[in-house]
Amino acid sequence: MWIEITLLAGCLQTIRNSVAKSMAGKISPALNSWSRFTFNLPFSVLLVSLLVYQSGVPETTWIFLGYCSATAVTQLLGNIALVAAFQRANFAQSIVFHKLEVLFTAILGALFFSEWPSFLGWIGVWCCGGGILLMNLGRDTQGRAWRRAFSIDTGAALALACAFLLVIASFMLKEAVFHLRGDNPEWAAGYFGPAAYTLFHTTWIEVVILTVFLWFRERQEFHKVRRYWQRMVLIGFTGFAGSLGWYWAFSLTLVAYVKAVGQIEAILSVGIALFVWKEKEVLKQIPGVCLIVLGIVLVLL
Numbered sequence: 001m002w003i004e005i006t007l008l009a010g011c012l013q014t015i016r017n018s019v020a021k022s023m024a025g026k027i028s029p030a031l032n033s034w035s036r037f038t039f040n041l042p043f044s045v046l047l048v049s050l051l052v053y054q055s056g057v058p059e060t061t062w063i064f065l066g067y068c069s070a071t072a073v074t075q076l077l078g079n080i081a082l083v084a085a086f087q088r089a090n091f092a093q094s095i096v097f098h099k100l101e102v103l104f105t106a107i108l109g110a111l112f113f114s115e116w117p118s119f120l121g122w123i124g125v126w127c128c129g130g131g132i133l134l135m136n137l138g139r140d141t142q143g144r145a146w147r148r149a150f151s152i153d154t155g156a157a158l159a160l161a162c163a164f165l166l167v168i169a170s171f172m173l174k175e176a177v178f179h180l181r182g183d184n185p186e187w188a189a190g191y192f193g194p195a196a197y198t199l200f201h202t203t204w205i206e207v208v209i210l211t212v213f214l215w216f217r218e219r220q221e222f223h224k225v226r227r228y229w230q231r232m233v234l235i236g237f238t239g240f241a242g243s244l245g246w247y248w249a250f251s252l253t254l255v256a257y258v259k260a261v262g263q264i265e266a267i268l269s270v271g272i273a274l275f276v277w278k279e280k281e282v283l284k285q286i287p288g289v290c291l292i293v294l295g296i297v298l299v300l301l
Contacts, residue, residue, distance in 0.1 A: 038232075047200075069205055074165045170258075
């Protein structure tokens, strides 16, 4: 089931990132991120209310809240880095670099979290990483092809920082889900409820942090909410549904597998960059897309 959940989450995240891209340059990266989490929260509250009505309020320990806080901070910083990357690089390039998280996930998971992919899984993960580098070869930049594969400008550096931060967030939220299940036998029957509850706590922490930051640093940005609230609601809903999918999928299998299949987002981003943002240079990224597809297939096998 994690496969279908991941594919849906990847599609929803592509929509969310595309809408966020449409507001880049019009509002600050911090407000853009604030809109994602703030307009996400009502949907999260509604879902958790239904779950609490059904199963009661679960016990939340300081360890669980600590993992939620770690998830919130790293996810928040990663989202801000990605939105900032949108302002300094094209949409496809930003998504491609931040999707290198699939390689970071496999390595960190094996080293620190005892998550070892199978032989085919490792090959699939590295195929996805190689496909991402091939997609980068298709960028319209100066210099030799081999240099272009590893061309790191400010936008690319921000996207890579986003990738690393989101990897840490993924493992922290998985730890939070497992602690919640361990402390609450009535919630241990499945993973959906604990994932939704973890998402709720992570989201409200993110909203508090960003609201305080904006109030003291960019208070004038709040005036733009009235103008862009419709797009912010769309970001909030797709962010909520996509995040719920990621949280749920991470708790069902290896994080590296979810990240690999989640590369469907990089493929979709090329289509959006071509047909929505009219970035014709992404046609050269088709070979990389094919390698990513191969990597996804190997992971599924």
